[in-house]
Amino acid sequence: MTNRKFSRLSLNTEIEVIPKKVRKKVIKKEAVEPSLEISKLNRELKEIYKNGDGSMPNMGNFEKKPQKSFLRALFWLVFSCSFLAVVAWVGFFVLPGNAKFSEDDVVLEISGQEKVVAGSLVHYRINYHNAQNIVLNKTNLEVRYPAGFVFKEASVNPTNEQQDTWDLGNIQGGVSGFVDITGYLNGNFNDKQSLRAFLNYYPSNFNSEFQKVIVFNSEINSLPLEVNIEGPSEVAAGSEVELIINLSQPATPIKNLQLVLDSAGVFSYTTSSISPNPKIKNTWDLPEIVEALQIKIKGSFNSNGEDASKIKFKLISWPDEKRTGEGFVWLEKEIAYKILKNELAVSLAINGATQDFSLSPENDLNVSLVLKNIGSLTLKNLQPRLFFEAPSFNNKSILDWSNLTDIADGEVTGEQVNDNTRKGVIAWSSKNIGILTSLASNKEVRIDISLPFKTGKNVDLSQFTSYLASVWGEVKYNVDEEKVLSTGIIKMVINSDLSFESRKEEIKNSTNKDYYKISWILNNSFHDLKDVEISGNWYGDLLWQDDKLVVPAGEVNYDKEKKNLVWKIKTLPKDLDVVALQFAFVLNTLNPSQTDLSSKITIKATDAVTGEEIVKVVEGFKLN
Template identity: 25%
Template sequence: MGFSLPLKRKRRRPIKDIERELRVIYHGRDGRIPDLTKLEYQRKSLLTAILIRMSILLLLVFVIGIGFLFYWHPYSNTNPSLQIEVEAPQAIRTGEPNLYRVRYANTSKQSLAAVQLTAHFPQGFVFTESLPKPTEPFTWTIGSLSPSSNGVIEIWGIPYLSIPSTASMQILSTYRPANMNSDFQDITTVPLYLTESVVKLALSGPEKTIPGDKISYTITVQNISEHQVKNLRLYLKTPSDFFIEELSPAPTQNNTSFWDIEWLNSNQTMSYVLTGTFASEATGSIPLIAEVGFVDAKENFLSQAQTEWNTELLGGNLLLHLIANGSNTNQTVALSDRLRISLDYKNTGSEPLENVVLWLTFQTENGKLPLNFKEADLEGGLFEDNRIEWDEKNISNLSILNPGESGILDIMIPITPTIIENMSDLFTIQFAASLKPIKDSQIKHTIEGTPLQIQINSDTSFTSMIRYFNDDGVAVGSGPLPPVVGKKTTYRVFWNIHNQLHDLENGSITTSLPKTIVWEDRSISDQGIIRFDETTRMVTWFIPEISKTSDSIQAWFDISITPTESDIGKFIKLTNPTAFEIKDSVTQDTIHVSLPLLTSELPDDPFASSNGVVMANETL
């Protein structure tokens, strides 16, 4: 039996619903549905799509290009094609030859051209030889280098640097890849650690001593390498209260404590001996220091080793002190001054001292002493051969000086007013004594105090004067003399400096003018320049330097005064006090001179005497 399903009839949708859906899909920016029977709207969309696709394609090409450049680095040298390795010793001894290997290799897949290596050594490194030899100073030209090829340069050199220190060697490599037109450069830096030296230093001496006893120290310098070393210098630093009596061998220069060692062969040793005594006031543990090093072409000292030896000073029997002009240090004095010296002594031991003799010595390197011993007060001392001596004949307690007993000697010695021919302007004074302990009268000790150096300042003198006439009686001033009320009188101020002993530098002379005095703006100086400050009314003569060969120099300037009724019967003040100061180039002392004010009295003008008091103007 057959049957059939009934057909379901499709319901028709309202036209409004269909229009609403079409409007949602096709409406334009203005909300209207376009005319779909025409193709104009479709052509606009196609052009936009093409432009968008082209922009995306260009962006993709740009990104790929940037990626290619970043990946291949055609102008970068971050990973160099020429690899450099330097083999250097881990620990380097100064003064000893060392081998440095510079290995190079082309690690790229292309040939390299114009390959060149240049070595930069630290200061103090001495290049001796290399294999192969450099084509230019410290430069090796390799030329072309094929892929995966390599080579080595062997460099020998000797470092002369201070110990310890760290330096650097640099290798500058230059090359040109085959597919490039420009050169590339790289720098390889290798640190050099200098921890040891081929030069050894030793110092020995007494562990204990007492002031006044003669002792010796021995210094040894040794080359422990298998090679000769050159250009060494040994310095010896002695304490200030140690008096050197002998240096063996003699130092390189007189009055110094250093020796230049031209060369030392392999394992060679040189010895140096220092002999002397400690001053009476030396106490405690006192070090003696020695230092050795290389000296380069510029006289730079490159220390290699330093050592010291400490000597303990036991309590001395006699303590000596020297004071000159109130000081126990080196000092300067002026000609015609008085040198006042105080000498004190004391037995600081536990035993009496017998037959004590005290003396004060005066020494110059050359020439006579600038001292007048004929007018000196030596407190009973006997002067002979530049030495003043006191013993039991002069001072009773020197026959036996008991523990704790002391004494003081005060003496005065005039300094000569001038330095004549063959007379020295520099000398030293030293207080010393000899004694014998009573319990051991066969042993006699000599004790010396620390010497003082006395330097005499230059014989500089300065005068300031005011005149109307010069030495020949010719008027250098103008106007009435004596001065008259209401009329201008002009005077000339002269400044004179005399000097012969030392060169002088950085000098100046200053004075100020009273308000009633007029600066006439006329001045002349042999050296330097004279200036007047209108605000401060200061007159200053600036003098950069004065040679001791100049003997004397002069400057002058003109001033004027117009007296008033209140000045009648008086001398007029023309300048205030004058100050002069200048530096002695030898002693480094500043010399000061002050002179009083100047008036119209004119005491230094013999042609104008009794013509300084202001007179009334009879015409008024």
Template identity: 25%
Template sequence: MPKPKAEENEKAKKITVRKQKLKAEDEEIIDKPEIEAKEKEIVDSNEMPEKLTEDSEEQPEPELKPRRVKILREEVLDAIYNPEDSDPKSQDVKKIVKKAKKRSRLFVVLAVLFLLALASAAGFFVFSRKNNQFNERITILPSAPTSVAAGGEVTISIAIKNNEKIAIKNTELTFTPPDGFTFKSSSPAPSNEFNNAWQVGTLNKGAGATISIVGSLVGDQDQDKVFHFILGYRPANFNYDFQKNADLKIRISSSVIKITPEVPLRINPGAPTDFPVTIENTGADPLEGVKLIVDYPENFSFSKANPKPSEGEDIWQLASIPANGKVKIIISGSITGAPGDTKEFKFRAGKEGLKEFEVQAQASGIGSLVKVGMSLTAVITNPSKGVYADWGETLNYMLTYKNESDSEMRDVVIAAEFMQKNFASQDVSILDLDNRSAAVAGKLDGRTITWIKADIPGLAKVKAGEGGDILLRLALKSGPEIKTQDDRNLVITTNARITVGSIADVEGKNFETQAPSLQTKVTTKLNVEPEARFYSEEQIPVGTGPIPPQVGKTTTYQLSWTLTNPTNEVTQVVIISTLPDGVIWTGKQSVTAGQAVNYNSETREVTWRINRVPPGTGSLFASLEAKFEVSITPTLADLGKIILLLNQTVATARDEFTTQDLRVEKAILTTDLTNDVAAQGKGLVVEAAPGT
């Protein structure tokens, strides 16, 4: 018979209370495998509650506390008989047990991981601190000058010290140099072919070692170069390696390359102007592969340079500059612009680095365009315009000056320097300066002639628009003095300048204007000497037949050409003449150089050709000579006469230095043998002796 409804409600309340209490004891329940099995059996049962109670009384009780099992059973019964009163948030027993089990396992795993992480962190902290303390007691101290001139030599000393209480072994120092460092030597020697590693070996406690590295360093001025050093080692009784790092910084303070521009302070707009620059090696070692780059100002027009640029018009690659040596480059050109404009020439010198051009020195020269105060020109009025000159020739110089400004120029001085150089730029004597000819001779000092107001009163004050001329005649000497092989390719360079002591109403003094230089190349003095002989210089007969020549008798003579060339190489040399009628070519000939002497019977021309004749021929080296034989048989019409043996001799060639075509003409040869001492006075034809 069913229970009253009031009793059922009271029971439902009790089950709800017990269910809430169960939540606090879930974790303890899910730790018991026996409970899990029992719960599964109860939940899956389809019997009536009364039957379930009877059966459960008959089953052996698991090892559970009675209170907990009772609570579980009541909750199950309540869920079966009163599903409408169940808490919507409640779950079946199987899910409750599984959820509690998962939470317990997750808690255990998290706890273990937390303990492991805590232990690892503590161990790492203790281990790292111990290692750092150990590493701090091993010292590596590189030292060197704080700065060095670019391209200069630097010595780096690396001191290594073991301050630990145990030895360190397998000690090795390696370093990484910066760009621009070139290794030269070290003490001790490197242990590898790359010159960047040194085996130190074992250092006992308190022991140390020092390594010294020597090299050169290049770079931009004020650039810092950083060297990286790594010391690797292994402490005794350790099974792993340690490293100690150190850096060394060296600044490029200056450069062994010095640039000295000589840009004129005042520049005549549009006029040809020289802009010299000197590159100097102030170091103790030669410099190889120095590059100079010039940045020209706006409106600069390049004309030429000596020496010529290696690339374009603004790059010079200098093969070598000796220790404490200099290289001078003269750049010629012109600048246009308005008076008052400033023009800056920038010069950079350095070497090609591993990545790019490294500037080691730079300088600039600034000039201003001005309205010329005094103009000066120098010209040579000879037909050649002074481009070349021959020995013995007189050069006619004209110096023209004029005040181009609106102010009066005072205390004007005009000077002309006549530089005379050989192939090696050594001074030689070409001009006869002492015997100069001029209306006003001026004062000679060395090779410079100067005119001042004492010589020309008009130079005291030169008013605006006024000027004048100075005429000067200078003769070249008759021939060169050849002493060495450098005495060739001779040049006269004329530099004229005008200096103003002061300018009316203008601050400053010694305003100077340079006239464009004149360069005159001296042509070689090619010479050929024809000669006729019957006897040699040793008075041995080289001819045959009677002498003096006799009517009807045949006499042979030896003719020769002797060629000399003192100062410049000549090419395409041709010496030619013709035989007069009645003179016979015998075919006997010899030469010391060039082609054999050729005779053309139709034109009667005798020709000797030589491809090249070096300078110094006839002075430093033997003269060149060609000999050939001719014969005559005088007739009665020739009686009492001198017979013509060879017509005029003409020598032509090309001077390779002055690029001029040369021509030398020489007189005829006759039986009057002027150079033959033994045959002199025996040139007239005589009658044949009776019976001959």
């Protein structure tokens, strides 16, 4: 085999030609073409890389030169950022007179009393200061008062009806000012009340509104008067006890106070030295307190099977006479009592009710007093009594004592409690009921009486200005010593004496058909009424006679499809004691199976004095 020698090619070396004999063996016609291409490539490379004198450079001595284009780009970037920063600085700080705005240089402060007596006069001063050269445009001060604050006056007149906004205009640089606010601050005892101030403004070099906010807290840490509650630490279940509430003389008169008793169902009061709130149970609206005030409340405890009990008194205050909301709790005092068990159980019911209820003068009081010996010893010399407090006029009760029904024939006495209230008492002893001399264990005595009200037929009810009545019982007895046991009080709201009468007159008309002339009659003389509504449905093939309708008051609507008649009266004064609606139907065809001409009639009204709804339902008409 022939040896071949190869030498390194250089750009100035000619390509060796392969011997002819070898080319015949291994190289075909196509192999010649790459050699020509390489020659061409060499020539082109020489043209590219040759020096100016035609010689070739030394390819091993190349050096990398710095990239001038990158430095140029970096330079322009830095220059552009610097230019923009200068423009921004000039725009914000040089053009507006070399003044730089800062929110920290807008100062807002509040000074006032941090500790406050409930309901007392307080003073707030709101200071503002523009500590820079920037003008604050369209500046206004807004204040959010504490919940119990009542505005009195300010050193600068407010610019709105709510008296909580001040227009301060444009505040120049370096200018200060203040607004003094005076008012009465009320709140729950030991609570903090917050006054918030908002300063809204537009800096002269901004188009946006800015706001400065500050809060000032005042704590209600004392009361303008002292309150003490006195009462026994031990009470007998059912026996009468007296609770005394003493209020000290305040430095200045106090209005809008209310005393609330949370009895938790274990205490029922019978009488009190001041009149209770007629609409809210166990609540007394106190008069203006100018000097020391003492309130006496009498009542009894129910054991409910417990050996101890608690009641809670609250003294509530309102900022003004409107008394909206729940008010503020000045005092909340809980009193614990030990309840002693008794040998005698006493129960009271009126018209079947053992709790408070409403009625009207047309309802009699059917009272049951039951005494039962629940101990093991015999009880002696029992002396039960029933107490009735009711409205009065000219020292005469609204109760009709002349028509009292009492089989046991107890002794009746009376006394005037105040100008509008009279008390009646029925007392029994062994002279009336023999078993009261000695009541053995597990034995009981039941006393039933019936006492009616006077009605508009025999007295002018409008003379009675009160509408509250109450009944309770009391029993004295001996077991080693004399004891007194009282029942809980049952209170009654006496609504107006609204009564309703429906009359029907049946005749034959000119076509010999049944013609029904109906009258709805309302009677009322005790209280004014409002939202009166009488309604009923009618049955059968009836033809409504529109020309026979006579409406004395209000408006009447008859739905011919539903055959429903509604009579509405917005207000019905007590002076208008009788009003009668008249209307008529013609029975077009008779249904032999029909028995009723109308449904039951429903009467609804609201007593304008008591605020309670009166509802009555009376029987409708039969067809014949």
